[in-house]
Amino acid sequence: MRFLSDNAATVHPKVWDALQAADEVDTPYDGDSWSQRLDTAFGELFGREVAVLWVATGTAANCLALAGLVQPHGGVVCHEEAHIEMDEAGAPGFYLHGAKLMLAQGEGAKLTPDAIRAVVDPIRDDVHQVQPHAISVTQASEYGRAYRPEELQAIGALALERGLGLHVDGARFGNAVAYLGCSPAEAVGPAKALSFGCVKNGAMNAEAIVFFDPALADMVQYRRKRAGHLQSKGRFLAAQLLAMLQDDLWLENARAANAAAQAIVAEASERLMHPVEANEVFMRLTADEREALRRQGFEFYDWGADAARFVAAWDSDQSAARALGRAIASL
Amino acid sequence: MRFLSDNAATVHPKVWDALQAADEVDTPYDGDSWSQRLDTAFGELFGREVAVLWVATGTAANCLALAGLVQPHGGVVCHEEAHIEMDEAGAPGFYLHGAKLMLAQGEGAKLTPDAIRAVVDPIRDDVHQVQPHAISVTQASEYGRAYRPEELQAIGALALERGLGLHVDGARFGNAVAYLGCSPAEAVGPAKALSFGCVKNGAMNAEAIVFFDPALADMVQYRRKRAGHLQSKGRFLAAQLLAMLQDDLWLENARAANAAAQAIVAEASERLMHPVEANEVFMRLTADEREALRRQGFEFYDWGADAARFVAAWDSDQSAARALGRAIASL
Amino acid sequence: MRFLSDNAATVHPKVWDALQAADEVDTPYDGDSWSQRLDTAFGELFGREVAVLWVATGTAANCLALAGLVQPHGGVVCHEEAHIEMDEAGAPGFYLHGAKLMLAQGEGAKLTPDAIRAVVDPIRDDVHQVQPHAISVTQASEYGRAYRPEELQAIGALALERGLGLHVDGARFGNAVAYLGCSPAEAVGPAKALSFGCVKNGAMNAEAIVFFDPALADMVQYRRKRAGHLQSKGRFLAAQLLAMLQDDLWLENARAANAAAQAIVAEASERLMHPVEANEVFMRLTADEREALRRQGFEFYDWGADAARFVAAWDSDQSAARALGRAIASL
Amino acid sequence: MRFLSDNAATVHPKVWDALQAADEVDTPYDGDSWSQRLDTAFGELFGREVAVLWVATGTAANCLALAGLVQPHGGVVCHEEAHIEMDEAGAPGFYLHGAKLMLAQGEGAKLTPDAIRAVVDPIRDDVHQVQPHAISVTQASEYGRAYRPEELQAIGALALERGLGLHVDGARFGNAVAYLGCSPAEAVGPAKALSFGCVKNGAMNAEAIVFFDPALADMVQYRRKRAGHLQSKGRFLAAQLLAMLQDDLWLENARAANAAAQAIVAEASERLMHPVEANEVFMRLTADEREALRRQGFEFYDWGADAARFVAAWDSDQSAARALGRAIASL
Secondary structure: OEOOOOOOOOOOHHHHHHHHHOOOOOOOOOOOOOHHHHHHHHHHHHOOOOEEEEEOOHHHHHHHHHHOOOOOOEEEEEEOOOHHHHOOOOHHHHHOOOOEEEEEOOHHHOOOHHHHHHHHOOOOOOOOOOEEEEEEEEOOOOOOOOOOHHHHHHHHHHHHHHOOEEEEEEOOHHHHHHHHOOOHHHHHOOOOEEEEOOHHHOOOOOEEEEEOOHHHHHHHHHHHHHOOOOOOOOHHHHHHHHHHHHHHHHHHHHHHHHHHHHHHHOOOHHHEOOOOOOOEEEEEOOHHHHHHHHHOOOEOEEOOOOEEEEEOOOOOOHHHHHHHHHHHHOO | OEOOOOOOOOOOHHHHHHHHHOOOOOOOOOOOHHHHOHHHHHHHHHOOOOEEEEEOOHHHHHHHHHHOOOOOOEEEEEEOOOHHHHOOOOHHHHHOOOOEEEEEOOHHHOOOHHHHHHHHOOOOOOOOOOEEEEEEEEOOOOOOOOOOHHHHHHHHHHHHHHOOEEEEEEOOHHHHHHHHOOOHHHHHOOOOEEEEOOHHHOOOOOEEEEEOOHHHHHHHHHHHHHOOOOOOOOHHHHHHHHHHHHHHHHHHHHHHHHHHHHHHHOOOHHHEOOOOOOOEEEEEOOHHHHHHHHHOOOEOEEOOOOEEEEEOOOOOOHHHHHHHHHHHHOO | OEOOOOOOOOOOHHHHHHHHHOOOOOOOOOOOHHHHOHHHHHHHHHOOOOEEEEEOOHHHHHHHHHHOOOOOOEEEEEEOOOHHHHOOOOHHHHHOOOOEEEEEOOHHHOOOHHHHHHHHOOOOOOOOOOEEEEEEEEOOOOOOOOOOHHHHHHHHHHHHHHOOEEEEEEOOHHHHHHHHOOOHHHHHOOOOEEEEOOHHHOOOOOEEEEEOOHHHHHHHHHHHHHOOOOOOOOHHHHHHHHHHHHHHHHHHHHHHHHHHHHHHHOOOHHHEOOOOOOOEEEEEOOHHHHHHHHHOOOEOEEOOOOEEEEEOOOOOOHHHHHHHHHHHHOO | OEOOOOOOOOOOHHHHHHHHHOOOOOOOOOOOHHHHOHHHHHHHHHOOOOEEEEEOOHHHHHHHHHHOOOOOOEEEEEEOOOHHHHOOOOHHHHHOOOOEEEEEOOHHHOOOHHHHHHHHOOOOOOOOOOEEEEEEEEOOOOOOOOOOHHHHHHHHHHHHHHOOEEEEEEOOHHHHHHHHOOOHHHHHOOOOEEEEOOHHHOOOOOEEEEEOOHHHHHHHHHHHHHOOOOOOOOHHHHHHHHHHHHHHHHHHHHHHHHHHHHHHHOOOHHHEOOOOOOOEEEEEOOHHHHHHHHHOOOEOEEOOOOEEEEEOOOOOOHHHHHHHHHHHHOO
């Protein structure tokens, strides 16, 4: 009974079907008929014109999106526990040619206008200090918290006021939308670019970079090729993305993952470290308690000395999740 | 009847089988049981200890391999028509942090020790000129020519003498081995790193970087993650590679492609611009002749004003190849 | 009566003499007879073999020194208020090709082994997190604090244990040595590279990068040229450095600056925010008090809302410093 | 009797005067009164609004100027013997974050619209090939040839048509203007940025980057600091530049150097490899002939096996130049 992560989950049958349907020769790279449909498909999802580039990983999606917003001598304001800061091996430094991550604090790994100002305002407007060029937020956050539409609007207003681009790392965007019950457009707010995650949500190895300013994609497509991320059989990535959008599979999968997370929580909510607004559950559990759970066959990561992280995926067994919840409640 | 390129060909059924067999949750990234078998599997192929990293594209494979051999202030000697120079959008400049490609000439897009010396010898040994750190050759070359084992030994001896690392871009390595009839070890010579291509040879989106100096992989694995090329469901890449090695599928597929190329050539060899030693055929054909072929349903690329390039793939229809050969002979 | 900074002070007459004595044609770049004497001169100063490169600025000195110690995918542990983090416009990100500064805390802008461990120990030893490659400390620190020889030994021992290079930013190295009364070798500890500052200490535009591992200079000299820091009339930089070493002018000038700082402090030490161990004085002073001082003709920078920074230089008027001290005491 | 290079010549007395006049404390970096006068002074020279940044070396000037015109994924068309390609240790790759130099051919190291088109036109307009972003020409060229105003206009027209920025490397700009007898504005043509060289022309260590699009300087000033080229006592660089402009010292010095070059040529013009349009003289001379000249006390560089390069500087002894000319004539 595995609750280690959603990043190694199985591939959804509809994604498999789409992959196999794409197994015919077509124009290489992104000239194929699947890739050519992405702008329209995502445009319908978000209700406005967008330009979309596929890539294989979330790290590539985040860093290429930021490459459209940040010059090498600039900086990106992000949370000190953001994935781009903590878990991407310095990829932003590579893709942005040495630009700086400017670390803000905030409850639940979420940024607020005040937290951003606390980072940005002390920066002297001179050449000695790196100037911010963009803000990056994670929806849902690294602690499974969802930004409300009005929170994103407030951050977007600050970004506009300061001339900063806004990027949303949506590795678990579907989980946030499923939780919020709002439209995808509301859940991304006034962002210039979104990393629309699929790998954690039922795809094999395809993510979408959605540019709400389509001109950015014109530039970033060069950076994608230059980073070795332009696959010659790109139709297999595009097909995955289209399958995820078809009949809102992305949302259906996210709901399943969120439901499993809620099942874990249901009877043991007093142990929660963060409200569960996506598919991640952080709970206070002693080493002995964790050991007891593992003896019952549950797999998960320790989170520091006194806590554990459980992550549900689209394919998590709901009864296993309930069993885990009961096991925790019985500790 | 498509002879445009091998880079968008279909996926071999055995690769599909392997992909589907890998659709179970396992350790993410490259901790899964498929990825863990790569070093051994490639070690057996080459008859010595190797360390192997998977990536999704040939560009990433080439540039990450070179990142193990070249410092940012150094240079890479390559042919002026090498893929890394002509068709990777400046990716070496990105991955090597501004290191320089040093362009050599040579018949058939092949380097020789003399051609390399012609580039390297005039470089003054001072800080004003970029110093070479590595040599990169393509096996088979961009014009479908195969390096003989003794040619690689000679280049390797020069590399050793000058303290340069040797990299082999093997996007069509299988085609070269199939043509040469030698062992894989002989076809790679004394290289430090090989980009072992699979995408053009029946895989979906997996290439192997084979390090003959395993210590290089210890460093390059950081660069791979930093470049956003460490996929979380890496088992799907490893599974493709293992399927390619299983029962020498890589060689069988390459032989099929080569055979189709020879079928094109068979009756019209006087038009050849280069001997056909892999799966690419370059022929002198006027615009009118090309037009005539296209009217008969053949698809291919123009190669300048007076020539055409035909590329056969593992799944090329042998009778279509023969038909193309006859059509050319009848022009 | 200027106590704004030491970075724009006048040039010492002996430096002028040396500059003019160097105004004869010689081998360009660093082939001249002045540049050729640097290794020996600094070797005598530190009592061991060193290799020395001149550059025009402290930022270039720091970043080139670090380029010898850090790979692009690595990190540098430094204080969160270190000059390389706060005031070099992201130069480390540029010179180190995206490597990361890892920010530690510590009183008086000084690092301790514990503070370094607090940054380094939580880093997982995997490819997802940037691994540290070096430590950089500032002697004297950004708050005018001097590392004792035993403190540097302790940090060096940790660096050795973890396989990290140690760099000392010595923009005000002379002031530290003057305060400590120890040898230059003791004040630099087991560092691999030192930015030996002269610009703030009586030179015009020359700093020395001292490599205690001479092999590092062999590589960094390429990086220096590549960064546009190899001046063709390099003899004018070397001459400045030699003049600074001659008869310990560097130490004499630093003593003068330190003495002026102590004169400021003498009668108002209760206002100090940090012990004065170099030539910088940080004092609690209200806005009204600062205004009062400025009306008396004293120039200095505010340091936040409730404090001021006074910096003495080699050419500070000692009586002006005493007058400032009395004026503060009289507030 | 030294004709090795102009890059290590002495410093003009008026530059010394200016340096010493600048030896008073002022605002650091480029806030001082000397630096603040540069825009106006160069604006008068060129008859239009400009923004000027000082740096210490020509390599830094060239690369920072190009950083304003070229994105990391772009390219710079330059001559295959351009200084930025041959003698700057890969600095463009560093400053432009891996952007590519695209090498054109042309007599006398000069580009022509045709030569540029020969490089640019074959580049496919797709993401697989690096796209050109700028053109860089050297005035006077690396072989001492001067671009006529109409030649620059023609190149500028092509640049405009293709959307490319135009940069002029003017390491020996004064020599070109002195030869052409035109205005500085005519000699720079429709460039966006000029590296206005002074070091080879009587200064100690100051060059000007002149931006004819002042907005570029707003960005490049961040890059200058980030490259460690913002000196804290920048007044000493600005003072040198102002001294060079004062009473057209730059032109007077260049004329002196050109005159010395012509004196060398006067009696031996049949040996010339290139017309002498600046201060460099390239002559066919056998090894024996060169040996004979050296025995007479003349110092110069070999230029390949059968030629020599003589460079005159602002301070070259005119009688020594004539003596050299006679010695060559007498061979």
